[in-house]
Amino acid sequence: MTEPVEQYDPDAVDPFWSTEAGKKILSEMKGTTPDASTVE
């Protein structure tokens, strides 16, 4: 019997981003990546 595979859903929002740690990281990342359109 095979073990059930944990699903990877690229449409979902990971609950980690709702945690304090996640929110902190997101705020630190804010605006640090250039828009891909400006790179093109």
Next chain:
Amino acid sequence: MSEDLNQYISKTGQRIPVDVLDQLKKVSKTVIGEMFKYSPDQPRESNGRFGSVSGEESVKPKTFRELHSAEFQMEAESKRTEDIARGISKISSNVKEFNESGGKITVMHLDRDNPVDSVKVGLMLNKVNTEYSSLMGKYPLGRLGIGIQYMSNALSYARDVPGSVLHVATDSNGKIVGVLSTDSSSINWLGSAQIIPGTGSALVNSMFQDATSTGLSRLNGEVSADAAPFWESVGGTVDNVGTHEQSSLFVNFHPSVMQGVASGVSSSLSKTVIGMLKKENKND
């Protein structure tokens, strides 16, 4: 004859007399014998049973297996239609959610002969690796870790393989939140940081738009088992290809899904998709 027999029965109140019955039996045997007379030339089915008496092309009776197979095919076709309609519906609503959350998709056709492109992608790769590296190894990220790794893989692939197409999802602040890479008609990597809802569908939608505008009618690619449900949910067909010892999962997209999404089907989507499928089946 039958009138005489009826008169006889009504007169006498008796049923068919024994001698008449014997006569009928003899006639019946002769007729039936003629009908099913053995002939060595009589056509036979592949399983040895007699085929058509006349020798004309026989209409083979369906075996249970054949009937079951036909029924299965009809069910599979019906299920496929439903899956496609459901896939388009899901992409349509998820793309709306992604856009409403401030998401944006940028498509980059990387020029085979332009070395600057690989530099641009390299910069984006560094940004993703740097910004998300603070998460890696620090938290029990599970699937989120996989998504970030796939983002990095998509950028690496596009940087190293000339002629790749990159679909980059960014949030309202320009942060990269998802990447999908393709080359030719192959889907390579789809990674999502799972920050904006519907990122995966928005990237797939962008891929369909780009594929149909460049004349691609089919898209396929190898997928991991953990992502197979996602690919099926957006209208793809996932099949196991290879031997038992060494097999891989591949997703294929029917042209109806790509065209349906690319043409912005939403409200009358089921009817349209079913109509497209019927038309295509008719032409087959």
